[in-house]
Amino acid sequence: MAHWRWIHFGHYGAQGTPGGEALGIALGRMVSGISSPVDSDRGLAARLNYLTKSDAGYEAMDRAGVHVSPRTLMAWLAEERSPNKANLARLDAAYWDLRRRNVAADLKRRLHNSGRGTRVEINPVDESRVDRKRQRGEGLRRRLSTRDVNVRDLIIWDRAVDAWMDDDQAELDDIWQQICQDHLGTDWEAYAYVDSIGWDA
Numbered sequence: 530m531a532h533w534r535w536i537h538f539g540h541y542g543a544q545g546t547p548g549g550e551a552l553g554i555a556l557g558r559m560v561s562g563i564s565s566p567v568d569s570d571r572g573l574a575a576r577l578n579y580l581t582k583s584d585a586g587y588e589a590m591d592r593a594g595v596h597v598s599p600r601t602l603m604a605w606l607a608e609e610r611s612p613n614k615a616n617l618a619r620l621d622a623a624y625w626d627l628r629r630r631n632v633a634a635d636l637k638r639r640l641h642n643s644g645r646g647t648r649v650e651i652n653p654v655d656e657s658r659v660d661r662k663r664q665r666g667e668g669l670r671r672r673l674s675t676r677d678v679n680v681r682d683l684i685i686w687d688r689a690v691d692a693w694m695d696d697d698q699a700e701l702d703d704i705w706q707q708i709c710q711d712h713l714g715t716d717w718e719a720y721a722y723v724d725s726i727g728w729d730a
Contacts, residue, residue, distance in 0.1 A: 545654030545722035548709065549702035555726045556693040559636055562628045567621040570608070576624040577606050586627055593623035629694050636690050639730040646681030649708070652724040673719055678712035 546554070563579075565572030580586035581602070595616060597605075604610040612620060640647045653673040680686070685704060692700035709717035 545724055547702065548705035548721055548723050548726070549698060551723050551726045552689060552705050553693050553698070553701050555728065556636065556690065559639070559730065560625075560628055560632055562625065567617050567624075568614075573605075573612070573617070573620070574608070576620050577602075580620070580623055580627060581606065585630065586623075589623040589627040589630070590620070592626060593619040595619045595623055633690055633694055636730075637687055640686040640690070641683050642730065644681075644683070646679050646683070647686070647728050647730045648677055648679045650727045651676045651678065651713075651720055652726070653720065654722045655724050676713060676720070678708070680708055680712065682711070 563572055563575045565575065567573055567576060580590055597616070601610065605612060652675050685708065688700065689704050691697075692704060706717075706721075709720050713720055
């Protein structure tokens with residue numbers, strides 16, 4: 530990764546998130562699912578039904594560490610027994626893991642937008658708590674405005690979704706750096722950290 534401008538980000542009070550992390554957060558917001566909490570009867574039943582409908586669901590439970598006997602699982606499904614707190618957390622993790630995997634292709638399709646790509650809104654870091662003498666300088670402050678860019682590179686979106694699914698933060702960081710370099714001109718390094726990223730895909 531190239532040398533980014535914000536070597537000591539946050540040291541003087543700047544507020545923001547690494548761009549790659551913000552990219553992952555924005556992707557996560559595209560995934561909908563069960564709104565009821567896992568520790569409610571409705572939320573638990575919905576997650577168990579979703580997870581036990583396919584081999585992929587059982588694989589997701591295995592990845593999340595849900596290792597119980599078929600008899601125990603059947604008792605959960607019949608609402609004869611309830612998982613302990615640790616297994617509730619694992620079931621919730623397994624559910625969202627499976628949701629991510631099941632919607633990945635749809636996320637790529639939405640971001641590809643029939644070849645037109647997706648318009649990305651980049652909100653810059655918040656320097657309001659930084660002493661004026663410690664801020665990035667008058668010229669840079671004028672350039673640190675909200676930026677709108679249209680990312681049409683479909684390979685970028687495929688890579689981003691795959692990295693998000695794999696929790697590969699290093700890859701997301703590299704993808705964000707490439708987006709910045711390709712679309713933000715000579716001041717791209719100033720957007721290594723952002724307040725947020727959004728789109729309407």
